[in-house]
Amino acid sequence: MTTPRPSRQRRKLVIGGLAAALLAGAGATGPAMAQEPLKIGFIGTLSGPAGALGQDQYDAFMLAIKQKGGKLGGVPVTVIREDDQLKPDQGVQAATKLIKSDHVPIxxxxxxxxxxxxxxxxxTDAKVFLIGSNAGPAPIAGKSCSPFFFSTSWDNDQLHEAGGQLTSDLGYKNVYVMAPNYQAGRDAVSGFKRDYTGKIIDExxxxxxxxxxxxEIAQLQAAKPDAVxxxxxxxMGVNFVKQYRQAGLLGKLPLISVSTIDGSTLPALKSLAIGAITSAPYAPNLDNPQNQQFVQAFVAAYKRQPSMYAAQSYDAANLIDSAVAKVKGNVSDADALRAAFKAADFKSVRGAFKFASNQFPDAGFFRVDVVKGADGAELKAVSPIRIQKRANFAAACPLK
Incomplete structure (x- = not known):
């Protein structure tokens, strides 16, 4: 039996209906694809004694996204959070999951x-962009640098070069130095030595x-330094400062520190830390419009002052926002995205901000004192630190 052919009018209706359906489908798919969320992985130390640091990073990052209506660069964002528990192997597991299972580009x-x-x-070998907002081990600032890594904080030596310079500026001739035995601790002492001009009694x-x-506190007392x-x-900082105060030393034997008394530890120390002097890349009282609105928004959201960890992570979110906007959401173009990151076209809470050739920031450091405040104590930036000597890690970095 022969199937009757449809009439010309019927064929036109069928073809027209199919075309309309395809156009309708394309219209629905286009905006849906354009609005597909950008996945961003967040890895931080979120538990244990150091969990407050990673929590500050995460809270500030999410605050920036909230301020931008749940978007970065105009694209909706999904943040996948992973706790490394301060364990390198756990960090590797988290990174592997984010890359292979979650397929994050950043x-x-x-x-x-x-x-x-x-x-x-x-x-970075997987060609996923890593935007660090705190840790800055010296090797990745030099010969192990990568075009896929950017930092909104500092390299470890740089952080403590400022501490060494401050200690020299204060006139202390004999200093006792202490740090935990891991990469950042060893980098800390290396950076301190570069700019401290006096004698180190012991490290x-x-x-x-x-x-x-x-x-250790009994040993340092016996060494009779000018300062510690x-x-x-x-x-670690909370425990050390409390025990230093209990030994009757704070206010008697000058304590200079970096990343020990800061916005993450001061809520636990309060007035116990008054009198300490710190070197820091950030303080809540830095006088620029971006920082003023950041502090107000952070306090309103989380009922605490932001730490440098929060500030650096807020900058990371705004850096990503600027880069994604420049590439119009096309994060698959690695060369264009890297150029957009390198432009650093955002306003930092730290003030003037630009990247050096190794993609670490060229930004300032400050003397920040612990003074009496409404909640017992607060951090107050007193003056910039003018570092005399800096490790030129960028010279060993092959990036252009």
Whole structure:
């Protein structure tokens, strides 16, 4: 039996209906694809004694996204959060999941340098952009730099070059130095030595997350230094400063620190930390419009003052926002996206901000004192630190 052919009019109706359906489908697919969320991985230390540091990073990053209506660069964003637990192997697992299972084109955060050293190469070798907002181990600022890594913080040596310069400026001739025994601790002492012009009586390395420093405090007392310089981030800093105060030393034997008494630890220390002097890349009272609105928004959202970890992560979000906007959401074009990151076309809470050739920032540091405040104590930027000597890691970095 022969199937009757449809009439010419019927064929026109069928073809027209099919075309309309295809056009309708394309119209529905286009905007849906354009609005598909950009996945961003966040890796940080979110638990344990140092968990407050990573939480500050995460909270500030999410605050920036909220301020932009859930978008970065005009594109909706989904943030996939991973806790590295301050364990390099856990960090590698998190990075592997984000790259292979979640297929993220950008990862940010990273609190501690031992984790950064473990995950930097796997992430950048996969050609995924890593926007660090705290950890800055010296090797990745030099010969192990990558075109896929940018930092909104500092390299570890740079952070402590400012501390060494401040200690010299204060006139202390004999200093006792202490730090935890891991990458950032060793970088801290290296950077401090570069700009400190006096004598180091002793340099002592303690265990990561060591809770009791009574033996070391007794030893430093016996050494009779002019001042003590320490680097103890997170819970380590809280424990050390409390025990230093209990020993009757704070206010008697000058304490200069970096990343020890800051916005993440001051809520636990309060008035116990008054009188300490710190070197820092950030303080809540920095006088620029971007910082003023950031502090107001952060306090309103989280009921606490922002730390440098929060500030650096807020900058990371705004850097990503500027880059994604420049490439019009096309993050698959790696060369264009890298150029957009390198342009650093955003307003930093730290003030003037630009990238050096190794894609670490060329930004300032400040003397920040712990003074009496409404909540017992607060951090107050007093003056810029003019660093005399800096490690030229960028010279060993092959990037252009």
């Amino acid at each position: 990862i940010t955060g990273v609190t501690f340098s031992n984790v950064m050293m473990a995950i930097h190469k796997p992430i 002592v390395y303690t265990q990561v997350n060591q809770p009791d420093y009574s033996a 310089y320490v680097f103890y981030p997170g819970g």
